[in-house]
Amino acid sequence: MRHTFSLLILFVLVACHTSADQKEVEPESASENRTDEDYDPEAKLRELGITLNAPSTPMANYVNAVRTGNLLYLSGKGPAKADGTNITGKVGIDLTIEEGYEAARITAINQLSVLKAELGNLNKVGRIVKVKGMVNCPPDFTDQPKVVNGYSDLMVAVFGERGKHARAAVGMGSLPGNIAIEVDMVVEVAD
Numbered sequence: 001m002r003h004t005f006s007l008l009i010l011f012v013l014v015a016c017h018t019s020a021d022q023k024e025v026e027p028e029s030a031s032e033n034r035t036d037e038d039y040d041p042e043a044k045l046r047e048l049g050i051t052l053n054a055p056s057t058p059m060a061n062y063v064n065a066v067r068t069g070n071l072l073y074l075s076g077k078g079p080a081k082a083d084g085t086n087i088t089g090k091v092g093i094d095l096t097i098e099e100g101y102e103a104a105r106i107t108a109i110n111q112l113s114v115l116k117a118e119l120g121n122l123n124k125v126g127r128i129v130k131v132k133g134m135v136n137c138p139p140d141f142t143d144q145p146k147v148v149n150g151y152s153d154l155m156v157a158v159f160g161e162r163g164k165h166a167r168a169a170v171g172m173g174s175l176p177g178n179i180a181i182e183v184d185m186v187v188e189v190a191d
Helices: 002-021 041-048 097-119 144-163
Strands: 065-068 071-077 125-136 166-172 181-189
Touching (some): 041 144, 071 097, 097 125, 097 181, 125 144, 144 166, 144 181
Parallel strands (some): 125 166
Antiparallel strands (some): 071 181, 125 181
């Protein structure tokens, strides 16, 4: 018993000494680390020739976005074109990877419309935090990342370094209305 107690005391002393020697590093928030003085996503959209429309109305009992603290969670959007029609079909059967990439890019524009409607100005975006891209594809299709790049590439083109994000790119057996892709994302708001 005495030996066990001595070992326990030694363990506690070593643990306390080790934790005292380690420096605690605070994670850096994207909104605190501003090095890009020319940050202007609104101007970048104009430069890219992209016009945002009013976001589509949710099709069920949910909302386009929910904010909690400085995070804005955007519901999934699909590749609705300006005329209201969707790009549909399975990438790898009905659509090529390049057509899937374009569908993902259109989906990104639709999400930017939601962001603009929610924030009033895209300059309030501190960082694109997380993107989840769901690609409508057959089971043997393995190029989902190449498709979702259409979304990610536009986020980086518009927001620069703040557009780089964590991401998942996965395949789905089907998506609502047979849309080619659906993407949701999490955004840090800087205000």
